[in-house]
Amino acid sequence: MVEKAASGRRADPKKQKLTRIQREKRQQILRAALDVFAVDGLRGATLAKIADAAGMSKPHVVYYFGSKDAIYTDLLESLLETWLSPLRELSEEGEPLAEILTYVRRKLRMSQEMPRESKLFATEILHGAPRTVDQLSGALKSLVDEKAAVIENWSREGKLAHVDPHHLIFSIWAMTQHYADFDVQVCAILGEPRAERLFDEADAYLTDFFVRALRPTVE
Amino acid sequence: MVEKAASGRRADPKKQKLTRIQREKRQQILRAALDVFAVDGLRGATLAKIADAAGMSKPHVVYYFGSKDAIYTDLLESLLETWLSPLRELSEEGEPLAEILTYVRRKLRMSQEMPRESKLFATEILHGAPRTVDQLSGALKSLVDEKAAVIENWSREGKLAHVDPHHLIFSIWAMTQHYADFDVQVCAILGEPRAERLFDEADAYLTDFFVRALRPTVE
DNA sequence: ACATTTTTTGACCAATTGGACAGAAAAATG
């Protein structure tokens, strides 16, 4: 009687084996879920809303993901990679200041083009990152440490002002993501006309700002 | 039959008239609620949790505030004032760079000492600030515009580097609040030993950083 | 001491919601 966790009862992956239709549906759900989660948060979002946004029934969503939490987690995991890619591209080979400015600009663009993702991530961290802590102190820390070392070298060689590289990276994250995460506030303060050029203004400002802060002091 | 909104049925204020015990109880609830909201968010927090944290029964907190939402709103409103006070103290009279550095430091301290408040506020804005938009584009905008004008003047007089004052203020907010709001991430990356000195490091870094970025360029 | 108002709670309720289930529809398989 206790027919159990049969393989047929759910379209869960575990391993790669996903048919085309499965991949599509999952994608469809994730897209819809991102919309909902970004606005309402994990707790505020409901399966019904997600199902509705994805244009399918509630049990259908459960069929593909098993639970609301699973969708959220999935979304978050696939996000982290994208989120870090700009930093990954920071290259030791390039011209120091230019490399950093490029990084800033890439990060800003990402905020501009993926505000929902940014908010999702921010909310998660803000609430203690229960499902992400491991990755933060694992993969993320490694990457940051590595790039921090590069920046540190540049500083030492006098190609860049002396700044704590870790905190520099925090600054870049803080300032760029601020425009996506707190857009409501920023727009409220800048007012209508300026709010439209928001990201152009931000770009100009940040470039200028970081140049000033990082250009090595002439001796 | 329709006996209604009798005055005796709730300890709501409307106007100042609050007895000592009422003020105390409300305060007690607000303190507990801040703990809960900061961790779980509005949606995730439950009346039961709040009541429990405040050491009283659920109907009791409803008696004093009427609804969960009311507590949240109250908390948020009383917060905004505190939150802006550092900016308010930025004085046209003082020495420009020093004034700004003081502001940065005050803001950072606030993040350090009131991380729950910071997170509460951040979460609210992040989710569209439904109950705060008016204040943002009203009182907040006015204050920011006023101080931005002061900074603008300093720049024009050559006492400060040329930067967009609004964006400068955003930077300060972003960087200082980052340490409170995303502390989990920051600590995960810095690792144990450094995480303890977090705010000292941040202070040193930010001071240095803003000096570099804002010191007027010698001609 | 008594009446009245305020404070406090246990018991209860209705709405929401995550998700289980059984079975229909559709696809794949033989």
Place this chain on the structure above:
DNA sequence: CATTTTTCTGTCCAATTGGTCAAAAAATGT
């Protein structure tokens, strides 16, 4: 076609939870 597997949905359920209510307990006023 028959059968088996996968996809999909209507229906239902149990748990959670915001909030009500009636009445007890304190406090306050006279």
